[in-house]
Amino acid sequence: MSEDTNYRGGQGQVVDPESFRDSVGTMDQSGKRKWVYPRKPRGRYTNYRYLVSVILLLIYFGIPFININGNPLLLINVLDREFFIGGQPFYPQDFFILALGAIASIVFILLFTVVFGRIFCGWICPQTIFLEMIFRKVEYAIEGDRNKQMRLDHQPWNTEKIWKRGLKWFIFALISIIITHFMFMYIVGYERVLSIMQEGPFANPTNFLVMILFTGAFYFVFAWFREQVCTLVCPYGRLQGVLIDKQTINVFYDFKRGENRSKWRKGEDRRAAGKGDCIDCNQCVVVCPTGIDIRDGQQLECVNCTACIDACDEVMEKVGLPKGLIRYATEDEIEQEKPFVFSNKMKAYTGVLILLIGFLGFLLYNRGAMEAKFIKPAGSSFVIRGGKIYNTYNYTLLNKTNEKKKVTVKVTEPQHGEISANGIQTIIVNKDEMTKGSVSVSFPENEITRAKQNITIGIYDENGELIDDYETYFEGPFKLQF
Numbered sequence: 001m002s003e004d005t006n007y008r009g010g011q012g013q014v015v016d017p018e019s020f021r022d023s024v025g026t027m028d029q030s031g032k033r034k035w036v037y038p039r040k041p042r043g044r045y046t047n048y049r050y051l052v053s054v055i056l057l058l059i060y061f062g063i064p065f066i067n068i069n070g071n072p073l074l075l076i077n078v079l080d081r082e083f084f085i086g087g088q089p090f091y092p093q094d095f096f097i098l099a100l101g102a103i104a105s106i107v108f109i110l111l112f113t114v115v116f117g118r119i120f121c122g123w124i125c126p127q128t129i130f131l132e133m134i135f136r137k138v139e140y141a142i143e144g145d146r147n148k149q150m151r152l153d154h155q156p157w158n159t160e161k162i163w164k165r166g167l168k169w170f171i172f173a174l175i176s177i178i179i180t181h182f183m184f185m186y187i188v189g190y191e192r193v194l195s196i197m198q199e200g201p202f203a204n205p206t207n208f209l210v211m212i213l214f215t216g217a218f219y220f221v222f223a224w225f226r227e228q229v230c231t232l233v234c235p236y237g238r239l240q241g242v243l244i245d246k247q248t249i250n251v252f253y254d255f256k257r258g259e260n261r262s263k264w265r266k267g268e269d270r271r272a273a274g275k276g277d278c279i280d281c282n283q284c285v286v287v288c289p290t291g292i293d294i295r296d297g298q299q300l301e302c303v304n305c306t307a308c309i310d311a312c313d314e315v316m317e318k319v320g321l322p323k324g325l326i327r328y329a330t331e332d333e334i335e336q337e338k339p340f341v342f343s344n345k346m347k348a349y350t351g352v353l354i355l356l357i358g359f360l361g362f363l364l365y366n367r368g369a370m371e372a373k374f375i376k377p378a379g380s381s382f383v384i385r386g387g388k389i390y391n392t393y394n395y396t397l398l399n400k401t402n403e404k405k406k407v408t409v410k411v412t413e414p415q416h417g418e419i420s421a422n423g424i425q426t427i428i429v430n431k432d433e434m435t436k437g438s439v440s441v442s443f444p445e446n447e448i449t450r451a452k453q454n455i456t457i458g459i460y461d462e463n464g465e466l467i468d469d470y471e472t473y474f475e476g477p478f479k480l481q482f
Contacts, residue, residue, distance in 0.1 A: 026231060026291045026301075035153070036227055036291040038136075039146040039283070043310025052123055053133040060126075064185035069402035071432065077187055085364060089400060089432045093371060097363045104363075108356045109236075113243045115349045117250035121236065122305035127221075127229050132289060132305070134175060135222045142168045146286060169223065176218035180211050227290045231301045241300065246331040247343055251304050253284075253295045253326050254334050261295075264319055277321050284308035284326055294326055370405060370429070371398040372459045372468045374439070382475045388442040389476045396436050397459065399429040406462050409439060412469060413456040418442050441474065448476035 026034050066073040068087025075084040083090040083098075090098065112120070122128060142164055143149045152161055185193050201208040221229060230237060244250065258278035262270075270277065278295065285293045287307040292299050294308045312326040333340050374393040383390040399405050406426045411417030420440045429435045441455070453476065458469040 026227060033228075034291065036289065037146045037149050037153075037286075038289045038291075038307070039286045039311075040140050041287050041307040041310055043314060045306035046310050049123055049306065050133065053129045056124065056129055057133070061182055064182060064190045069431070071402060072189060074186060075189060077189070079187075087402065088365065088367075091371075091398065091400070093398070094367060094400075097367065101360050101363050104356050104360050108353060108360075110239075110243060111349045111353055111356075113236075113240065114245070114248060115346050115353075117244060117248050118236070118240055118302070118304040119249075121230065121303035125303075127234070128303060128305065130179065131222055131226060135172060136289075138171050138175070139168060142171075172223045173215070173219055176215045176222065177211075179218050180214045183214065184211065227301075230303055231290060237300050237303075244298070246335070247345060249328055249330055249340075250298060251294065251302060251306060251309060251326065252298070252329045252331065252334050253278075254324070254329070255295070255297075256334065256337060258295070258325050277316070277325050279315065279319060281315050283311040283315055287311040298331070367400055369399070369401045369461075369467045370407070370459055371400065372396070372457070372470050374457050374470050374472050376472070376475075382477070384445065384477070387445050389445055389448050389474075390440050390442045391474050392438055392440050393457075393472065394436065394438050396434060397427065397429045398434045399431055402431050404431055405429045405467075407467070408460050410458050410460060411441060411455060412458040412466075413454075414443070414447065416443060416447050417455060417474075419457070443474065443476075445476075448474065451476060451478045 026036060028034055063074050064072070071087045071089060072084045073087055075082060077083065081092060083094075109120075139149070143152050152164060155161055181193055181197075196204045196207050257276060259276045260274060261278035261280045262275045264279035264281070268275075284295065285291075285308075287310070288294070289305060289307065290301040290303060292301045294302065306328075309326050309328075313323040316323050316325055330340060332338070373396045375396075377392060377394055380392055395409070397407065406428055408426055409419050411419060418441070420442070427435060427437070441457070452473045454471060455474045456469050456471050458466050461467050
């Protein structure tokens, strides 16, 4: 098929409904990138997205400064192995919980996508929020809307273009620096980041080099790479093709109502003329941040940002046609012209999502207040004195709570054992700290019938409640059994 028969009216609209799938919307036939100049969106969904973005940005820039009982709300310090989630300390011993939580999160994402499509991409994804709600707004403020940006891009490097581009790039770099510094606050804490800034680059050359590299990466992504992250790099878009089905909620163009599309003529009876409600204004295309035509059907590049919904609703309102030509819908709803129904499968998946959220919360907060270990020193043996057999153990007590703990140590099984901690009745373990020491465990000589016998040592709080126990072994003399 020739290029002339592929396109209608020179407007780049595909006649062959599947030919658009052979190429990426942001590249021409030669593989050269086509820069996207989306028109500034406005409308109901844009306002909702703006509100959601403001809330998420406040959370992102606010969390590093929030402490709970002296602990950061969220800290992922891989270098020093310090981890805090919800103000609760996590340790390498708890990584199985985080691994299970990661698995549950992946399952959550898969099920969420099956039911609700790519709402995450358009509403919550940091790439979308930073690009559309920060960098793009700076661009609109300096260079103007779509047409002004295109004119500026194609004009020679005169005074206007130099100062506008220079100002925009400077602000982009400044925003990238800010984002990088806040990102590092999640790794080392805001106090350490502020300290590094005060000490200067010569005192912390490695830290400053890493910050410069990340700043450059953010600048590259948001100033130039942009929608290519979603269309070429992000694996989530690829997953969409295998996760969604005809019952998945997505942004769809109602082709049954919209076709046959044709230009608007005032006073015309479009139904009598065999025309659909789509007036071929192309506004859904010019507002798209990934440069696609939603009328071509579901596409990998679509991030469900709803800009096309707002643009189409605005046009429909102006020409007196019903809104919703482009809307959140399922493919079955469009094809069968039936009202949307929250199916049993969607209800079941949503129920599973709720259970997963509860499971994640359970994993994060049901870890136990303390972790105890009692290990016999290498090469140590038992001692018999005064009719009793003594073993020595080195203990490690890890307090996982935000409160100082006073604990006592007892042998819980067998029940005739006694513990001596060098005359100390209680052991004090400060919050989020590890305490080490040694204790001596003794049993009456006639209670030990084997050379190695399993015992259990329990840790009790001030109220006498068992908060952890540890199973180890007790050595004694070998006795022949008859």
